[in-house]
Amino acid sequence: MTDVFDTTDDSDTPGSTFPSADPGVCAIFVDFDGTLVEIADRPEAVSVSDALPGLLSDLVDVANGAVCIVSGRSVEVILSFLPSFAGDIVGCHGGETRICGVASEHRLSGSEEVKLLFEDCSAFAEERPGVQAEAKPTGAVLHYRRASEAVAQEVKDYAAELERRHGAFELHPAKMALEFRPPDVGKEKAVERLMRAAPYAGRMPVYFGDDTTDEPALSWVRARGGLSVKVGTGETGAEFRAESPQDVTRFLKRMTQKE
Numbered sequence: 001m002t003d004v005f006d007t008t009d010d011s012d013t014p015g016s017t018f019p020s021a022d023p024g025v026c027a028i029f030v031d032f033d034g035t036l037v038e039i040a041d042r043p044e045a046v047s048v049s050d051a052l053p054g055l056l057s058d059l060v061d062v063a064n065g066a067v068c069i070v071s072g073r074s075v076e077v078i079l080s081f082l083p084s085f086a087g088d089i090v091g092c093h094g095g096e097t098r099i100c101g102v103a104s105e106h107r108l109s110g111s112e113e114v115k116l117l118f119e120d121c122s123a124f125a126e127e128r129p130g131v132q133a134e135a136k137p138t139g140a141v142l143h144y145r146r147a148s149e150a151v152a153q154e155v156k157d158y159a160a161e162l163e164r165r166h167g168a169f170e171l172h173p174a175k176m177a178l179e180f181r182p183p184d185v186g187k188e189k190a191v192e193r194l195m196r197a198a199p200y201a202g203r204m205p206v207y208f209g210d211d212t213t214d215e216p217a218l219s220w221v222r223a224r225g226g227l228s229v230k231v232g233t234g235e236t237g238a239e240f241r242a243e244s245p246q247d248v249t250r251f252l253k254r255m256t257q258k259e
């Protein structure tokens with residue numbers, strides 16, 4: 001892998017501490033919440049900038065299709081925010097994919113196990129101010145961003161109890177949320193799988209992510225000589241750091257403008 005890095009100073013990216021990279025030799029993986037869009041009070045309240053769909057479309061072109069959004073959200077929800085996105089999508093932390101337009105899903109997708117888990121989450125959330133239950137095809141989330149500290153603690157205790165009760169799922173802490181997902185999925189597994197085949201194979205992996213659920217993928221990419229970029233503050237195994245989603249989109253724009 002040569003000629004990937006270009007350390008040319010870019011005065012438009014004051015917060016950037018990562019180099020630019022040639023999209024022609026990169027496999028680009030980008031998280032959604034906190035990376036392409038700012039965190040909002042509620043999952044449904046995030047807003048996609050006017051420029052983002054066009055930017056992603058240009059990126060898919062310059063990277064010859066080696067662009068994938070890797071999200072904890074479902075593929076369907078990602079497409080509701082980015083209907084024109086033509087690249088690949090890994091949803092539900094790897095529990096679903098849309099690769100080259102072909103959909104696949106985890107065996108638990110839409111199952112009775114998922115339904116029962118969500119019923120418990122939902123009944124609990126309804127009685128707790130500021131708590132929100134989010135349904136997913138392969139799991140569920142308990143959000144406590146708008147809850148008091150005392151209620152947030154209740155959520156954590158209850159989630160631990162639910163993990164014991166619903167053995168098909170594993171609990172993962174996320175940003176002001178607790179996510180239940182099948183134990184055999186993970187963003188790093190999805191990235192590893194994609195990197196084995198065209199158009200990703202042989203390219204340098206580039207991964208942007210902001211959350212603890214991105215950390216295994218950031219470390220995976222770093223260990224293979226790729227460009228790992230943590231967005232925002234907090235501990236990370238990534239090599240580089242971006243300050244914000246704005247910083248990320250500036251970086252991606254610079255990639256699309258490379259000759």
Ligand SMILES: O=P(O)(O)OC[C@H]1O[C@H](O[C@H]2O[C@H](CO)[C@@H](O)[C@H](O)[C@H]2O)[C@H](O)[C@@H](O)[C@@H]1O
Nearest residue numbers: 032033039040041042043071072073175176177
């Ligand atoms: O993997 P991602 O694309 O980053 O998705 C991770 C989770 O993001 C969403 O929750 C987070 O963002 C919300 C909106 O900004 C915020 O309100 C919440 O506190 C965050 O945890 C989404 O709701 C989850 O389903 C995703 O798994």
